[in-house]
Amino acid sequence: MRDWGWLGILMMGIAGGVFAQEAEMTKLPIPQTEGGMPLMQALKQRHSTREFSPQAPPPQVLSDLLWAAAGVNRSATGQRTAPTARDWREIDVYVAMADGTYRFEPDSHALRRVLPRDIRALTGTQDFVAQAPVNLVYVANLDRMRDTTAEHQHLYSATDTGFIAQNVYLYCASAGLATVVRGSIDRETLATALGLGPSQRIILAQSVGYPLVGRR
Numbered sequence: 001m002r003d004w005g006w007l008g009i010l011m012m013g014i015a016g017g018v019f020a021q022e023a024e025m026t027k028l029p030i031p032q033t034e035g036g037m038p039l040m041q042a043l044k045q046r047h048s049t050r051e052f053s054p055q056a057p058p059p060q061v062l063s064d065l066l067w068a069a070a071g072v073n074r075s076a077t078g079q080r081t082a083p084t085a086r087d088w089r090e091i092d093v094y095v096a097m098a099d100g101t102y103r104f105e106p107d108s109h110a111l112r113r114v115l116p117r118d119i120r121a122l123t124g125t126q127d128f129v130a131q132a133p134v135n136l137v138y139v140a141n142l143d144r145m146r147d148t149t150a151e152h153q154h155l156y157s158a159t160d161t162g163f164i165a166q167n168v169y170l171y172c173a174s175a176g177l178a179t180v181v182r183g184s185i186d187r188e189t190l191a192t193a194l195g196l197g198p199s200q201r202i203i204l205a206q207s208v209g210y211p212l213v214g215r216r
């Protein structure tokens with residue numbers, strides 16, 4: 001278990017030996033869900049950027065980014081900022097950063113560490129992905145898409161990912177961050193690195209960071 005230094009210690013999922021192997025969890029700061037840029041202005045600003053400053057976003061920005069992407073916006077039901085077909089909530093957001101690789105847990109608004117190492121370079125085939133401080137990887141868990149056809153699993157996991165990616169685009173526009181959604185991924189290599197199972201499919205990735213000075 002770890003914290004952000006200033007956040008304090010939060011014990012999660014540790015109940016003696018039974019859960020000793022449970023992955024390390026990092027509670028994110030409470031997301032700031034007020035303010036931001038007016039929506040029409042954010043839509044005007046939305047664009048793709050492929051050059052990133054190496055500066056990592058601070059924990060509050062990471063928290064707000066992930067909440068915008070797929071956080072819980074109705075605590076009574078656990079439903080999210082992005083819609084999902086039949087409320088399957090099948091897209092997991094993996095977060096590849098310099099200090100390791102995590103999976104966003106919307107219900108607890110926490111990061112679960114899945115790998116202790118930097119696999120940013122494996123999240124896409126373009127050179128800039130290794131420098132972007134945050135690479136989100138959108139992974140569909142087909143086991144959650146019950147009572148449907150394989151065709152609909154493909155269709156809806158792709159559309160549901162699109163909503164998340166657009167939420168990220170709009171948050172980035174509002175927060176002055178740079179981003180680009182990406183389909184150019186060696187999915188087999190990345191799935192192996194992430195330790196994904198047979199029911200998990202990488203749909204897209206999205207790089208996020210600050211723009212290089214003088215660029216947007």
Ligand SMILES: Cc1cc2nc3c(=O)[nH]c(=O)nc-3n(C[C@H](O)[C@H](O)[C@H](O)COP(=O)(O)O)c2cc1C
Nearest residue numbers: 046047048049050124126180181182183184185204
């Ligand atoms: C499904 C999808 C896949 C994309 N894949 C890539 C990619 O692999 N690499 C990349 O640099 N941009 C990728 N893009 C970004 C597009 O190139 C970009 O949105 C387009 O050029 C329009 O630019 P704009 O986003 O600034 O409007 C992708 C966009 C979408 C929607």
